[in-house]
Amino acid sequence: MSFGNLDLNTVWFGLVGILFTGYVILDGFDLGVGALHLFVARSDEDRRLFLNAIGPVWDGNEVWLVTGGGALFAAFPMVYATVFSGFYLAFMGLLCALIFRAVAIEFRSKHPSPRWRRFWDWSFALGSVGSSLLIGIAMGNIAWGIPLDAEGEYAGGFLQLLHPYALLMGVTTVALFAMHGAIYLVLKTEGAIQARIRQWINPLIIAFILCYVIVTLATLLYIPHITEAFRREPWFFSIVIPVVLLIANIPREVNRGREFLAFLSSCGAMAGLMALFGVGMYPNLVFSQPLPEHSLTAFNAASSTKTLGVMLTIALIGVPVVLAYSASIYYIFRGKVKLDRMSY
Amino acid sequence: MSVEILARLQFAFTIAFHYIYPPLSIGLGVLLVIIEGLWLRTRNPLYHQMARFWTKVFALTFAIGVATGLVMEFEFGTNWATYSRYVGDVFGSALAAEGIFAFFLESGFLAILLFGWDKVGPKMHFFATCMVAFGAHFSAIWIVVANSWMQTPAGYHIVGEGLRARAEITDFWAMVFNPSSVDRLTHTVIGAWQAGAWLMVSVGAYYLLRRRHRAFALQSVKIGLTVAAVAAGLSLVTGHTSAQGVAVNQPAKLAAMEGHWVTGPQAPLHLFGWVDVASETTYGPALPGLLSWLAHGDTARPVIGLRDIPPDERPPVQFTFQTFHVMVAVGFALIALAAWGLGAWARGRLEIPGCCSGVSRFPCWVRRSPTRRAGGPPRSAGSPGSSTSCCAPRMRFRRSSRPARSPSPWRCSPSCTYCSSRCSSFC
Numbered sequence: 001m002s003f004g005n006l007d008l009n010t011v012w013f014g015l016v017g018i019l020f021t022g023y024v025i026l027d028g029f030d031l032g033v034g035a036l037h038l039f040v041a042r043s044d045e046d047r048r049l050f051l052n053a054i055g056p057v058w059d060g061n062e063v064w065l066v067t068g069g070g071a072l073f074a075a076f077p078m079v080y081a082t083v084f085s086g087f088y089l090a091f092m093g094l095l096c097a098l099i100f101r102a103v104a105i106e107f108r109s110k111h112p113s114p115r116w117r118r119f120w121d122w123s124f125a126l127g128s129v130g131s132s133l134l135i136g137i138a139m140g141n142i143a144w145g146i147p148l149d150a151e152g153e154y155a156g157g158f159l160q161l162l163h164p165y166a167l168l169m170g171v172t173t174v175a176l177f178a179m180h181g182a183i184y185l186v187l188k189t190e191g192a193i194q195a196r197i198r199q200w201i202n203p204l205i206i207a208f209i210l211c212y213v214i215v216t217l218a219t220l221l222y223i224p225h226i227t228e229a230f231r232r233e234p235w236f237f238s239i240v241i242p243v244v245l246l247i248a249n250i251p252r253e254v255n256r257g258r259e260f261l262a263f264l265s266s267c268g269a270m271a272g273l274m275a276l277f278g279v280g281m282y283p284n285l286v287f288s289q290p291l292p293e294h295s296l297t298a299f300n301a302a303s304s305t306k307t308l309g310v311m312l313t314i315a316l317i318g319v320p321v322v323l324a325y326s327a328s329i330y331y332i333f334r335g336k337v338k339l340d341r342m343s344y
Numbered sequence: 345m346s347v348e349i350l351a352r353l354q355f356a357f358t359i360a361f362h363y364i365y366p367p368l369s370i371g372l373g374v375l376l377v378i379i380e381g382l383w384l385r386t387r388n389p390l391y392h393q394m395a396r397f398w399t400k401v402f403a404l405t406f407a408i409g410v411a412t413g414l415v416m417e418f419e420f421g422t423n424w425a426t427y428s429r430y431v432g433d434v435f436g437s438a439l440a441a442e443g444i445f446a447f448f449l450e451s452g453f454l455a456i457l458l459f460g461w462d463k464v465g466p467k468m469h470f471f472a473t474c475m476v477a478f479g480a481h482f483s484a485i486w487i488v489v490a491n492s493w494m495q496t497p498a499g500y501h502i503v504g505e506g507l508r509a510r511a512e513i514t515d516f517w518a519m520v521f522n523p524s525s526v527d528r529l530t531h532t533v534i535g536a537w538q539a540g541a542w543l544m545v546s547v548g549a550y551y552l553l554r555r556r557h558r559a560f561a562l563q564s565v566k567i568g569l570t571v572a573a574v575a576a577g578l579s580l581v582t583g584h585t586s587a588q589g590v591a592v593n594q595p596a597k598l599a600a601m602e603g604h605w606v607t608g609p610q611a612p613l614h615l616f617g618w619v620d621v622a623s624e625t626t627y628g629p630a631l632p633g634l635l636s637w638l639a640h641g642d643t644a645r646p647v648i649g650l651r652d653i654p655p656d657e658r659p660p661v662q663f664t665f666q667t668f669h670v671m672v673a674v675g676f677a678l679i680a681l682a683a684w685g686l687g688a689w690a691r692g693r694l695e696i697p698g699c700c701s702g703v704s705r706f707p708c709w710v711r712r713s714p715t716r717r718a719g720g721p722p723r724s725a726g727s728p729g730s731s732t733s734c735c736a737p738r739m740r741f742r743r744s745s746r747p748a749r750s751p752s753p754w755r756c757s758p759s760c761t762y763c764s765s766r767c768s769s770f771c
Binding site: 052152332 | 396400403404406407408410411412413414415417418420421422423425426428429431432433434435437439440441442443444445447448449451452453454455456458459460461462463503507510512513514516
């Protein structure tokens with residue numbers, strides 16, 4: 001299929017962004033459930049409820065990361081190679097966290113021993129928090145900028161990645177996911193446990209907003225290339241307004257007992273945050289600091305037009321199908337979670 | 345150790361571990377379709393129970409497959425960044441297609457498969473099972489295409505020089521159907537069927553030996569054995585066509601696999617042996633002309649030997665030769681095992697433990713107290729007091745699934761002292 005004069009590089013910048021947004025929204029809530037697992041769910045039954053609330057969907061949610069990574073590899077191999085080899089230790093940590101988490105979900109309830117279950121409970125919770133933190137740190141570094149050489153290779157070490165801005169971004173991500181996960185749990189549970197989760201929502205929203213305000217201030221003060229993008233295109237601010245309104249809408253909907261709308265607001269707010277991140281970065285995929293001319297952009301790091309065209313064809317066929325059956329699966333598993341003999 | 349060796353070791357370890365699980369889920373996917381199809385057709389609750397049990401095993405292999413697969417995807421970038429830059433244009437589209445078409449299909453419908461027993465109707469559930477199995481096969485397609493492209497590249501050209509050089513795609517379909525794709529794909533998928541089927545046979549056989557869940561175990565062995573036998577036979581065929589492809593496309597690889605040094609007609613095939621790389625000879629029993637015949641269908645056709653290949657282009661000969669021969673030996677052993685199992689089935693002796701029939705001796709020591717049966721699949725309603733003695737429960741099982749054809753053939757063999765004392769108390 002031919003796409004004429006379409007700017008495929010920009011299209012793929014957007015599509016990769018959409019895939020990662022999908023990942024953040026979907027895996028965000030099940031990572032958030034993991035973050036709350038030890039504190040909010042105390043009894044064994046509560047913990048099983050938590051696991052089964054995400055049971056049918058967490059696997060599919062993680063596929064968004066796999067596909068996002070695959071799309072990045074295909075569309076922007078330079079970025080893929082630089083980020084993955086440059087953030088080597090961070091990614092190994094992320095992998096370790098994701099694996100412990102996945103195995104914990106599968107293994108935990110297969111054996112009744114309390115010690116066994118406690119071990120996997122901790123694995124699940126630490127894996128979830130660790131993944132969220134590392135995802136946030138990676139995003140913080142990409143925004144802040146990392147030292148790149150002329151070949152596009154990362155020229156720093158691991159500890160250099162743990163500067164205050166990146167850590168702040170990591171903490172913000174954990175808070176955001178925990179808030180998102182709590183709203184999802186309110187949607188999926190009932191009775192006493194639901195009431196307990198409900199009490200956690202407001203503190204989590206406040207924690208997230210605090211972090212978010214600090215991150216925004218830090219971004220405006222210390223990250224000139226993003227500030228510059230907003231100065232150049234003031235309409236970017238129009239994305240900020242719905243994000244703020246959606247976040248403000250969450251406690252309102254929760255208090256009125258309309259959990260589904262609260263969850264949608266949370267999803268919308270996260271999509272808005274990712275969009276802000278995307279337009280602020282464009283066309284840079286990895287910003288190079290201190291030498292901005294080595295930055296990897298949607299144009300100098302992309303695959304050939306031919307490959308981008310082939311992939312767009314694949315995406316145009318595949319993505320609608322994926323969205324259709326993902327939606328129907330969420331529809332089939334709507335409603336409150338109940339424990340039965342096939343449960344975790 | 346150099347960083348390169350460490351990176352290779354890490355990659356080898358993780359890919360070997362990963363490669364245990366996706367083949368199992370591909371194979372189990374096919375078996376789940378068969379079992380659930382049988383359930384839809386016969387409405388025998390035993391099949392329903394089996395489908396539920398094997399779905400859980402499938403989910404376990406699938407989840408670990410996803411987790412370890414994520415490692416593979418990351419390692420292309422973390423360990424082989426320069427290589428990823430070089431092939432991203434070609435390789436990436438196959439991986440992206442795998443993500444979009446296969447992984448989502450699998451993981452999405454897996455939710456219905458696992459948690460949807462009471463949420464959707466049996467037909468919809470069966471559809472979900474088919475989609476999961478289909479997705480599992482689809483995911484094999486793209487990664488095997490990418491792997492085949494690395495062996496026999498096609499449909500690309502190289503742009504740039506030095507570290508900036510990279511492969512760019514010129515013809516997508518030529519890349520997909522590169523010379524070794526189809527052979528490698530069929531051999532891989534059929535091997536995966538074997539893996540899943542033998543897993544099912546093994547678990548069923550274990551339960552049979554332990555006298556637990558007899559109806560379930562017996563049916564698992566039968567279904568698994570059928571698929572394993574078919575797949576073992578087909579593996580021989582696809583293995584042969586793969587080797588013929590290697591003879592044409594990668595003569596150096598074929599020569600290393602067979603430890604073949606001198607180019608010429610009547611090339612011999614070594615059954616097993618030892619390669620002396622220094623003196624460029626291979627020792628061991630060989631069948632003259634067979635390699636020529638297998639590779640080209642004619643004993644008079646020459647097969648290129650390693651001496652005609654520059655030393656710096658030769659693969660590591662000893663290692664390739666030995667691992668290839670182990671693989672072939674395992675393939676034939678599995679064919680023999682399948683044949684032996686089918687024979688035992690035909691004689692109605694599948695469920696008779698060795699100690700009582702004399703068919704096999706090794707199971708005696710595996711047997712433990714028959715009263716322990718924690719865990720395992722839920723007991724079917726039709727076999728209440730299943731399995732304490734060698735003799736009685738089999739009749740009960742027969743009644744529960746289909747009418748008994750003949751009286752129980754259990755006999756006690758005096759050859760095993762441990763069992764004969766136990767058997768005599770039952771028989």
